Amino acid sequence: MAVATVVSSPSAFTSIVTLFGVGVLVTEFLMLRAHLLRSQVRLYMVQSSLVAAVALATGIEQGNSGLYAVSALSFIIKVVIVPMVILRLMRVDSADLSQSAIMKLPSMLYIALVTAACGFFIGVPFRTASVIGRGTATAGNAVPIDIAIVLVAFTLIVLRRDVISQVAGFFSLENGITLFSISVARNMPFITDVATFFDLLVAAVVFGLLMRLHHMKTRTLSTHVLDRLKG
Amino acid sequence: MSAGTWLIGIVVVPAVATVLSYLFTSVVRRVATVVSGLATLALSVMVAVRVAGGGRVVAGTLFGADSLSGIFLLVTAFLYAATAIFSIGYLGGSRGMGELIGRVGQVVRQGASAGKDGDSEEASQQWAVSDRFDKRFFTGINIFCGAMSAALILSNLSLVWVAIEITTVVSALLVSLEDTDGASEAAWKYVIIASMGLGLSLLGVFVLYVAAAPVLGSSHALQIGYLAHVHGLARGTVELAFVLAVIGFGTKMGLAPMHTWLPDAHSEAPTPVSALLSGSLLAVSFYAILRFEQVTVLNVGNVFPHDVLLAFGVLSLLIAALFLLVQRDMKRMFAYSSVEHMGIIAIGAGFGVPIALAGVMLHVVSHGLAKGTAFFGAGSFKIKFGTKDISRISGGLTALPWSGSLLLAAVAALSALPPFALFRSEFMIVDGGLSAGQDLGVVVLLVLVTVAFAGLSWNTVKIILSPDRPNGPSMLAPGSPAISGSSGPSGGLGTGGGLDAGASQGGGHDSPGTAVSASVDGTIPPGSSDNSVIMPLEVAGSQGLCAWMVVPMLAGVVGLVLLGLHPPADFMRLVDSAARELTGRVAR
Structure with a gap:
């Protein structure tokens, strides 16, 4: 009830969504420097919790019951099931991923910052293009941050050459897109959300299996060794 | 039976074949997959004929097909059927029955011969590994083809995306199936690059929704039947959606410069999977791009x-x-x-x-x-x-x-x-x-x-056409090791014979079920040792198997x-x- 009261004010709602969006972006920057499998998975759990919170807050603000379900599904699948699947399939908790970066950490952070800034400016026009809930203080204001999250996820995948970080990057990318859809496409048919979550679940299992296969074949989590196939 | 039922059949039939392939023996897997492929082809032809003159066949709000879907359905269903038939020869049609009987023979022999425990255990393990490969292959093929067909007849663009993403993860597993270093590398590159691309295309779907929702309403904004005829969408937003779709789905379609996963995945996958990836999956991705192009042409020019x-x-x-x-x-x-x-x-x-x-x-x-x-x-x-x-x-x-x-x-x-x-x-x-x-x-x-x-x-x-080099590596000698590093289906299963004389000479390497290697005349190659007990069965079975591999090519x-x-x-x-x-x- 208290939450409902807080988010019923447009400015409070906008602040909460923006704050959580920035939180997601920060977790991505932390992912750039995470050295352990378990650290990456924990950061993903935190990030997904924030996404679930944005969905809940938006659902309350808009009175959209579909978003309650999206929030619940996000939490159950992304915070509980996907991390569990990844950790069960990859029993290499202590593996050090610190050597997987293709450049030094400050350089990576600099690139990620520039990328985030680009994403922010690309997303600005969407603040006015947000059509659902037009005329109210909507989550459409968070679109620039959502685009920044998507682009920083790409840099994570490119700059870290280990299978764990690349998968974390892909799931972050998916979180960014989920935030974007909450911002601008929140009235989409619920079946779309269900199908997307199902797909995410399947993807988590397959990524986990392929990571395990890679580790069994190469005895490393690094993708530096994937250089047999060329030309 | 109504035309809408045909559409549902195109999705349900591969789903049933998937369940049968997962639950039952290799003989059932083969029969189910071939029947499913042929049935899907028949249903697709019926749908294509119905929509040939224009118009749209629908099944509720979930499924629908027009002439564009019909074209892509035809090619996908043909390759499904052809691959199912080819796979019988490729994996060894007699594997199910022959190996089962052979395994029983091993067990019987074990009782009569002391000191063979290790061999028998090894043969048993090989059979189990072979069966696991077989199950994964046919189950995966049915899911893969079912998802591709579904992508072509789903009415909602976001669900089309979901179906295409499912084809990615399933086919990545199929690419890795032969368990070689190359296959593992190719599968990883494929799944990461294609998933990144599809992430962008999902963004494109949502951007298109932003453009279409004010005109079509929330519930119809991504319905293909509506999008194909809508005018008056915001130009810039539609352009952005189109570019995201071309880059995203284009990654899966193999458009340069996002094509880098394609040569690796296609070359390292089992051959039937390569055929599906190349002939069908790329086309399905192109289909998704065309759906965006329809909207873009109408609203942007x-x-x-x-x-x-x-x-x-x-x-x-x-x-x-x-x-x-x-x-x-x-x-x-x-x-x-x-x-x-x-x-x-x-x-x-x-x-x-x-x-x-x-x-x-x-x-x-x-x-x-x-x-x-x-x-x-x-x-x-x-x-x-x-x-x-x-x-x-x-x-x-x-x-x-x-x-x-x-x-x-x-x-x-x-x-x-x-x-x-x-x-x-x-x-x-x-x-x-x-x-x-x-x-x-x-x-x-x-x-x-x-x-x-x-x-x-x-x-x-x-x-x-070049003449066979007398001292070249050329053909495998009977029973010789083949395809080093491959643990898949190919060598040693006697997949030739019959039409292409000598093709069954594929040597026994370390793959599952490779206890089988013999020349076409049924002689037992050197080094076959204890596995010889099952050879006559396999070789007898292999004589006609070549037809399984030639008929789809001929078609x-x-x-x-x-x-x-x-x-x-x-x-x-x-x-x-x-x-x-x-x-x-x-x-x-």
Whole structure:
């Protein structure tokens, strides 16, 4: 009830969504420097919790019951099931991923910052293009941050050459897109959300299996060794 | 039975085959997969005929098909059926029964012979591993084909995306199935690159929703039936959605420069999977792009979407043509040929006039037939010679008269030589380019296609028509180790014999079920030792198996000739109708 009261004010709602969006972006920057499998998975759990919170807050603000379900599904699948699947399939908790970066950490952070800034400016026009809930203080204001999250996820995948970080990057990318859809496409048919979550679940299992296969074949989590196939 | 029921059948039949493949024995898997493939093909043909004159078949709000769906359904279903049949020969049709009886024989022998415990246990383990591979293969094939078919008949664009993403994760597992280092590497690159691309395309779907929701309303904003005719969407937003879709789905379609996963995945996957990836999956991704193009043309005009497609098409064709000249791996060569043909298709779509678009539709179907046939042939050669290395293969026509001849025909078709359908389709695309005033584009197309033709035909002639080198590596000796590092299906399962005499000589390597290696006359090769107990059964079974591998190739070549010389009237009506759909001129 208290939450409902807080988010019923447009400015409070906008602040909460923006704050959580920035939180997601920060977790991505932390992912750039995470050295352990378990650290990456924990950061993903935190990030997904924030996404679930944005969905809940938006659902309350808009009175959209579909978003309650999206929030619940996000939490159950992304915070509980996907991390569990990844950790069960990859029993290499202590593996050090610190050597997987293709450049030094400050350089990576600099690139990620520039990328985030680009994403922010690309997303600005969407603040006015947000059509659902037009005329109210909507989550459409968070679109620039959502685009920044998507682009920083790409840099994570490119700059870290280990299978764990690349998968974390892909799931972050998916979180960014989920935030974007909450911002601008929140009235989409619920079946779309269900199908997307199902797909995410399947993807988590397959990524986990392929990571395990890679580790069994190469005895490393690094993708530096994937250089047999060329030309 | 209503037409809507046919659509539901196209999704339900592969789902049933998936369950049967997972739960039951290898014989049931094979029967279920072949029946499912043929049934899906029959249903797809019925749907295609129904929508050939225009209009739309629907099943509730979830499924719907128009002539554009019909074209892509035909090629997907044909390759599903062809791959199911080919796989029986490729994996060894007698594996189920033969190995089961052989295993029983081992157990009986174990009782009569002391000191054989280890051998028996090993044979038992091999059988178990073989069965696991078999189960994963057929289950995966059915899910893969079911998801591709579903993508073509789902009515909601976001669900189309979900189905295509499912094809990615399932096919990545199929690519890794042979458990080699190369397969593992290819599968990882594929799943990461394709998933990143599909992430962008999902963003494109949501951006399109932003544009369409104010006009169509929330519930219809992503319904294909509505999007195909909507006007008045915000120009900038639609353009952004289109670019995201082309980059995202284009990654899966194999458009350069996002194509880098394609040669790896296609060359390292089991051959039947390569055929599906190349002939069908790329086309399904193109289908998704065309759905975005429909909306973009209606709301932005022709110039922007056609320029984008032309740019990606020319780049793809250029890169593929150059890489085709230097390929040394047979399957990799066909993979680059796929990039080439996706480039041609994108260029044809970029020309944008009805004749070129009709050519594109014909090209999609013809490429599926030709590439499926080519990969099937490459698989037969890999089994026969134990390598994909072009420099180590010679005398193909002598060694494999049927598969060699049909592979040669497929390559001639891929090179757009008459009388095959790709000649007709490329002619239509060129004609369209000239009538659209795209003279420069036509010149670039013709030059690059000629370069690609040189690379493809030179390598194929070396493989098939050059005389067998007396001291070359050439054919595998009976029982010799084949396909090093591969633990998949190919060698040793006696997949030849019959039509292509000698093709069953694939040696016994370390793959599951490779207890089987014998010459065609049934003699037991050296080193077969204890596994000899099951050999007569396998060899007897293998004599007729070659037909399983040749018939799908023959069907592909016959289809190419038919579509090239005298395409059925209903098919051409379908092609014309799909072209009209794309130009927004379809009659309602």
